[in-house]
Amino acid sequence: MMKNVIxxxxxxxxxxxxxxxxxxxVFKCDLIDIPMNSDRHSQMQYALFRKNENKFDLNGALVKIDEAKPGIGGTLVYFATEEITAELxxxxxxxxxxxxPKLDLGEFGFIALIQDTETNLIGLRSEK
Incomplete structure (x- = not known):
């Protein structure tokens, strides 16, 4: 069985x-706040993604920290979707x-790009 690299x-x-x-x-998922108790991270806010209604695992977090700013130009993350149109x-x-908008990649499925409220560019990907 292959594992996701990311x-x-x-x-x-x-x-x-x-x-x-x-x-x-957008993703109909829950986020769980994780308290950051150390002095070093006193300004850090962290919330973990939980499984969404489609049962996709979202292995990551939303983070607010002085050392990293949101916006276009950073890493592009694609979220798996059942069918992109619902999220769009x-x-x-x-x-x-x-x-x-939704773009057909043939045998590789479909993708779309959206900008969140923090100006981060994120992708959506589905098989159909």
Whole structure:
């Protein structure tokens, strides 16, 4: 059995609560706040993704920390979706923006690009 090469991601935020609400609304998933107790991380906010309604594992977190800023130009993460159209339909209502609509990649499935409320560029990918 092959494992995914990418096993964790962090999406950086400037408005932590706004970002959490965006991801909850678009992906219908829960996020769990993880308290950061050390003095070194006193300004850090961290929330882990839980499985969404489609039961996809989202192995990562939303993070607010002074050392890393959100925005286009960083790492591009693609979220697996059952069918991209559903998530795309919730993006603008949740405060995001559709950057590239659903694109057919033939035998490799479909992708789309969206911008979250923190100006991060993220991808969506589905088989159909």
């Amino acid at each position: 096993n964790w991601f962090e999406i950086y935020t400037s408005d932590f609560n706004r970002a959490k609400q965006f991801y909850k609304d 339909g919730r993006v603008e209502t949740a405060g995001g923006k559709i950057i590239r």
